[in-house]
Amino acid sequence: MTEKEIHSSHRKICYNLSERKLKPAFTLLSDLISQAGLGTLTDEFRNLEQNYRFMLKYTVEGIKDPERKKIYRHLVLSAFELTDQVHEALKVKYSSSIEYQKKRGFDRHFIENTGEFLTETEGFYAHKELEALVNETLAGSKKRMGTDMEHKHKLVTLFYHIWFRDSLNSEDVDFISAVLAIEDLFSPYRSLILSALTLSLNRYFDPRKFSLLFDCYEDSDPEIRQRALIGILINFYRYDYRLPFYPDLTGRLKILNERPDFKKNLEWVILQFIRTKETEKIQQKIRDEIIPEMIRISPNLKNKINLDSLMDDSLSDDKNPEWEEIFKDSPGLLDKMEEFSKLQMEGADVFLGSFSMLKSFPFFSEIANWFIPFFIENPDISSQVDLNDPVNQTFLKTIASAPILCNSDKYSFCFSLTNIPTENREMIVQGMKAEMDQFNELEKEEELSSPGKNEQFISNQVIQDLYRFYKLHPRKSDFEDVFNWHFDFHNTTGLGQILKEDPKVLRNMAEFYFAKNYFHEASEIYAFLLAEEQSGELYQKIAFCHQKQGDFQQALEHYLKADLYELNKKWNLRKIALCYRNLKNPAKALEYYRQAEILDPENLGIQLSIGHCLLELEQFEEALKCYFRVEYLSPGNSKVWRPIGWCSFLTGKKEQAKKYFAKLLDQSPTKHDFMNMGHIEWSLGNRKAALTCYKKSITEGGFSEDEFLEVFDEDLHHLVNQGIEKEDVPIMLDQLRYFLEE
Numbered sequence: 001m002t003e004k005e006i007h008s009s010h011r012k013i014c015y016n017l018s019e020r021k022l023k024p025a026f027t028l029l030s031d032l033i034s035q036a037g038l039g040t041l042t043d044e045f046r047n048l049e050q051n052y053r054f055m056l057k058y059t060v061e062g063i064k065d066p067e068r069k070k071i072y073r074h075l076v077l078s079a080f081e082l083t084d085q086v087h088e089a090l091k092v093k094y095s096s097s098i099e100y101q102k103k104r105g106f107d108r109h110f111i112e113n114t115g116e117f118l119t120e121t122e123g124f125y126a127h128k129e130l131e132a133l134v135n136e137t138l139a140g141s142k143k144r145m146g147t148d149m150e151h152k153h154k155l156v157t158l159f160y161h162i163w164f165r166d167s168l169n170s171e172d173v174d175f176i177s178a179v180l181a182i183e184d185l186f187s188p189y190r191s192l193i194l195s196a197l198t199l200s201l202n203r204y205f206d207p208r209k210f211s212l213l214f215d216c217y218e219d220s221d222p223e224i225r226q227r228a229l230i231g232i233l234i235n236f237y238r239y240d241y242r243l244p245f246y247p248d249l250t251g252r253l254k255i256l257n258e259r260p261d262f263k264k265n266l267e268w269v270i271l272q273f274i275r276t277k278e279t280e281k282i283q284q285k286i287r288d289e290i291i292p293e294m295i296r297i298s299p300n301l302k303n304k305i306n307l308d309s310l311m312d313d314s315l316s317d318d319k320n321p322e323w324e325e326i327f328k329d330s331p332g333l334l335d336k337m338e339e340f341s342k343l344q345m346e347g348a349d350v351f352l353g354s355f356s357m358l359k360s361f362p363f364f365s366e367i368a369n370w371f372i373p374f375f376i377e378n379p380d381i382s383s384q385v386d387l388n389d390p391v392n393q394t395f396l397k398t399i400a401s402a403p404i405l406c407n408s409d410k411y412s413f414c415f416s417l418t419n420i421p422t423e424n425r426e427m428i429v430q431g432m433k434a435e436m437d438q439f440n441e442l443e444k445e446e447e448l449s450s451p452g453k454n455e456q457f458i459s460n461q462v463i464q465d466l467y468r469f470y471k472l473h474p475r476k477s478d479f480e481d482v483f484n485w486h487f488d489f490h491n492t493t494g495l496g497q498i499l500k501e502d503p504k505v506l507r508n509m510a511e512f513y514f515a516k517n518y519f520h521e522a523s524e525i526y527a528f529l530l531a532e533e534q535s536g537e538l539y540q541k542i543a544f545c546h547q548k549q550g551d552f553q554q555a556l557e558h559y560l561k562a563d564l565y566e567l568n569k570k571w572n573l574r575k576i577a578l579c580y581r582n583l584k585n586p587a588k589a590l591e592y593y594r595q596a597e598i599l600d601p602e603n604l605g606i607q608l609s610i611g612h613c614l615l616e617l618e619q620f621e622e623a624l625k626c627y628f629r630v631e632y633l634s635p636g637n638s639k640v641w642r643p644i645g646w647c648s649f650l651t652g653k654k655e656q657a658k659k660y661f662a663k664l665l666d667q668s669p670t671k672h673d674f675m676n677m678g679h680i681e682w683s684l685g686n687r688k689a690a691l692t693c694y695k696k697s698i699t700e701g702g703f704s705e706d707e708f709l710e711v712f713d714e715d716l717h718h719l720v721n722q723g724i725e726k727e728d729v730p731i732m733l734d735q736l737r738y739f740l741e742e
Helices: 002-018 021-037 039-060 068-094 096-104 114-131 138-163 170-180 185-202 207-217 222-237 246-259 260-304 306-310 322-328 329-348 352-358 390-399 407-419 422-449 453-472 494-500 501-513 519-532 537-548 552-562 569-582 586-599 604-616 620-633 639-651 655-667 671-683 688-701 706-721 728-742
Strands: none
Touching: 002 021, 021 039, 021 068, 039 068, 068 096, 096 138, 114 138, 114 170, 138 185, 170 185, 170 207, 170 422, 170 620, 185 222, 185 569, 207 222, 207 246, 207 706, 222 246, 222 260, 222 453, 222 494, 246 494, 246 569, 260 453, 260 688, 306 688, 352 453, 390 407, 390 422, 407 453, 422 494, 494 501, 494 569, 494 706, 494 728, 519 537, 537 552, 537 569, 537 586, 569 586, 569 655, 586 604, 604 620, 604 639, 620 639, 639 655, 639 671, 639 688, 655 671, 671 688, 688 728, 706 728
């Protein structure tokens, strides 16, 4: 069987079970067990199905059983568990992914003597404490590095031990809890254990894994709390269809949600997951707009700015007055850089492109290293970087305290340091330290005014680490990319109920979606909010969402409701009119544009729209008056020349029409401009000139011959009205075909 077939079968069975369609689920499960040759699970399946048949029989016969609901729920859960066993057995047997390659290879390396593991781990930290009390020789330092590396290897083994465990038993839970409770265990190693739990749960459902993550959210270490919450959210989203059968899990989330600090934390992490949708757009903007402009102006930088003096004055808050001179040839770049800084402060992932090429170090060949927080004591660092070098010491301390870089990028930066000449390294470290000192000062101020900022930085780093793993790992296609999920948390069973209890959180989510142009998701949340409380702004925003999705009927209905509120009346009237125009009702559109005109009689956009409605209603003289008014109020506005020229033609003012289209042809003519000029020349009796214009509409304008003929046919009645003999049309078109062959 292929992995795609295995996944598809598992998904169908789980869907049927979640919908309480046990008979179809059992049929599919029986076929899957048979096809896969998993005879060892056949007896378990038969017992399960037989028990269900007995329950059905007693129910049909009307036998009352107070335990029926409990039995039914147990049957569904047992069916889910058996389905998972079958799915996992097939993946282990057939999957070529790195995950299952490692799982098959790890089979003999699971930690059997957990007591010994705990004793050795506790002993390692007790020994380190003793070592700290004495001065070590260089040889002792080397010996310590080897011991540290051995210790890390044990923790990496624990990482795989947890990742590849399917269902945890009580002994597993006690063991993992005991390791996490070791007082001196490095926080990064505890975080690594939580990442293993998250991956393990993502691979194989187990409520005990959820419970461990919930327990860890109660930890005093913010790094542990944030990792636990992110693991909970990812897997709550993944297993949303199962959660109705596990009220204990949703209950724990509800209990947490009673805490104000949790609500705020939950909202931020959800928004950060949603924000990852913007990462590729941000990278493209940097790649296509900011970097090319920087490269273009870079030759002038050295002459226009004294870089050395900038470094000496790096802590100054004053803007360099010469910066404006630098950007005079690229005025939009400064705005883009300010936008870049704003995105960075909001938590957007702006560094993915910068560090994507720095994931080829041997460090990243170990999967566990993609998930471990950056810490200077990591033996992988001491084995690559000279820790006795003061410059390196300063660099490591600076980078460790940099909240705007995720852990994965910190390691990339650290290992790339060894390839940089000493003098350049000193300059980089000096500049980076100054920048980080400033940033950390701002962070401290924000933490005082807005508690929880530190946890926001941590959650950003964890999510960005995950993003890099799923997007940049050499074998990334072997994993289901969680960042391809919709993350419509508001539509889920477990999280959705929690979120809907607090309209403020939902509103913030909706506003974020709206600001980032995710109109479908925003409209879903606005619809829920409107059901709870009506307001003109909500009606306008949901209407705008429908408008941007092309559903003008829904947009119109909501704009009309918004019109009952005194909120930005002129804007709303124009939107109603726009919807009517797109629904092919220019008469109603004109009615609302006229109302908007009363509120803003000098608005050129409204005047143009009124002209367009009159044109669609074939009131050509009135339309022409509107267009001339626009031209009068905005001399030289080329946008109005086209409708003036066309209306002039339709009203028989042919010379006037020719004058305006000639002006358009002198600028940047469209294929329609060439065609319309052809119509005018023909109506004036200039057939050769007309044929030349028609030919240009195809050869220069971009019309295909079929498109030209389709538009020409639509205009034919106007040509006849302006004196063109209908019998001449086939002759002119044939002549045009000959012209095109020349």
